[in-house]
Amino acid sequence: MFCQILSATILGISCEPVTIELDISSGMPVFVMVGSLSSKVRESQERVRTALRNLDIYLPPKRITVNLSPGDLKKDGTQFDLPIAAALLTALEKIPKDSLDNCMVIGELHLNGDIEGVPGILPSVIKARELGISTVLLPKANAAEASSIDGIRIISLSNLNDLISFCLDTSSTKYDHIPKSNAHSTVKYPDFSDIKGQQSVKRAALIAASGFHNLLLSGPPGSGKSMTAKRIPGIMPDLTRDEQIEVSQIYSVAGLLNSDTPLITQRPFRAPHNTLSIQALCGGGRIPVPGEITLAHRGVLFIDEIPEMPGRTLDMLRGPLEDHTILISRTAGSYRFPANFLFVAAMNPCPCGNYPLNSCTCSPFEIQHYHSKISQPVLDRIDIRVDVPAVSYDELTSSSDDPISTSVLKKQALKAFNIQKERYRGTKICFNSELSPSDIKKFCHMTEESKRLLEHAFLKMDLSARAYHRILKLARTIADLDNSDIISEAHISEAFCFRNQNLFKRSR
């Protein structure tokens, strides 16, 4: 007696279909599973056998062979319990033979027959739709997550009995998942009006969010660096539907979606502690899972106290900051994870935090050592640097809300975003920060005065070619915020104020 059921396995953040083939034939009573299985998959036979027995279904004393095809694909995860059980039930003729045709089955089993949720549902459902599958059977816990995909029937099951009764009458809508009307609860970001004063910091945040420029905040402890960073995703343009699905897929694979947040609708904000390991940052594991840089995709990655971060870990950001993606190679295969994030870093001006005030107790050597912990290639990828001054008492105690709020800033950022979208239509570029030197020539037109100013400053301040390009990219975003097609003197000067200067250049 042979039968087959379709399921899926996760590879990186994409998904590959897997067919579960099951055969019951005469021979020594044995349960064999083959097809490049990890131990997690192998354990599945014990769960399936026990769960079925607890429903008073006993396996016949025959040779049971399960093959997960394609055989050369490494399979991992616990989502094969339910399809294996379904295949067994079909083979035992407990459910009609053709009831699960054109269906994908995913789910983990408890020993009592209850069905448990698994990570990676969203990519699996998307794959099923691509393959033209009409119905996906999945755990109730994952149903909300799957419902964000249109055009496919979602059957949510809470135990094995549900599976049997669904298969006996596939036309009944008893198990169909009905999405709740307001399933996508919107998480509110904290508002910029909570931050009193700090005009230049807010301006820098706006420029960073509008042009997707990486940002370095430097200031004494308690001046509001983390507060600022947390508010940045709030002023970035909303995610489009496609981007929401893209980000949600990552979170689905990482197992971070639940019934409360079935779909990521807001830009992610990730703030890992600076002691995190390289694997946690970039993604890793024998079968790689997404790291923080991938979880921050299309959002903000914030690292506080960046000089305290081990240099090796920090340097891992060099590639992803350039390529917006990371390729992780393991013996099990190579996986490409997206990593297009806005990098926001924070640091104190010196180890004690008070430099350049006289209350600073650090020696010049200590300060230099502190700064030199951030490697130059990483600094080179950060376009904006802004000082966050300590908040004055008047600002702190003022009762009125600051006029510069998230909604005001977002409106401006959106305008600049639309200008960029229009300008870079038909190219691969989305934001000003992605311009290459040749693009800069093409897109950054300057007035004669600004050309002269830039030339003067370039000679006087002894700038490098890289600094020159960085200033122009920044000035392009500032001009966009000003709704100006041509870069004027004022735009260049402002870019100069916010440029990321060489921290080590202590003496002139």
Next chain:
Amino acid sequence: MSYNPYDYTNRYIKKTDPDYPEKLKRYVNMPSGFYLKGSLPDPAKKSVAIVGARKCSSYGEQAARYFARTLASNGVQIISGLATGIDSYAHKGCLEGGGSTFAVLGCGVNIIYPKSNSMLYKSILDKGGGLISEYDLTSPALPFNFPTRNRIISALSDALLIVEARIKSGSLITASYALEQGIPIFVVPGKITDSLSAGTNSLLMQGAYPALSPDDILYELGIRREKKEEKNISPLHDPSFSKTEKQILKSISDTPLPLDNICQMCNLDIAKVSTILLQLELKGAIYQPSPGLYAIAYS
């Protein structure tokens, strides 16, 4: 190109050596010989020692550079100790002014201490200056060596200038040596609230000369400024500065300020202030002691 001490030859100069400076022979506690890299100060020219705090403020940095540069351009040799802070700025200022500068070290002449001054070592030697040390060629920088080498710094000079010093500091030790040796002491006055100026201000109290401009020192040395440079006009009276530029300049002092505070003090928006700050920086009226912070530059 960084400095390699072994690229330069050493000499040991004994008391009997004709090159042994006459100035040192006047005092009893001078070394019987010392190592030299480069050359010795020209006895025909005047020398001024400039010393001060290692951890100086941007005011101290500005003052040390300004004095050293102006003195050097009037043919004065600058002597200091090549420590971080004021010492380094004095050497740098002298080199900027086209003079030659000499350093008396607290370690062997083949030891670069502090490492960050490696470039400065090289330029001192390449610009006709010299490194002097009474310690062995590779003697490490021992803390108790530094106060004792100060007696040579003051003995080699015709006047001593102290820029910034805390109440207990090596610069005050240099001052007491200078007093014993009968060398005039000049002091750059500081704020009474600033701990970095407490030592220098107390010297003023005890009768040291206040150095309000390099001219004060040049006058004492009997040097008349060769070409009368045009009097340093404050940008506030300079007609080439616009009204808003002056307004912003008024709110900037020698205490470094971030952009935000400047905006608040002048009640202007960032775009406007940033434009003018860049202009002022390009004109050399202000500078950034640390990225993102602005302070007045003394030219």
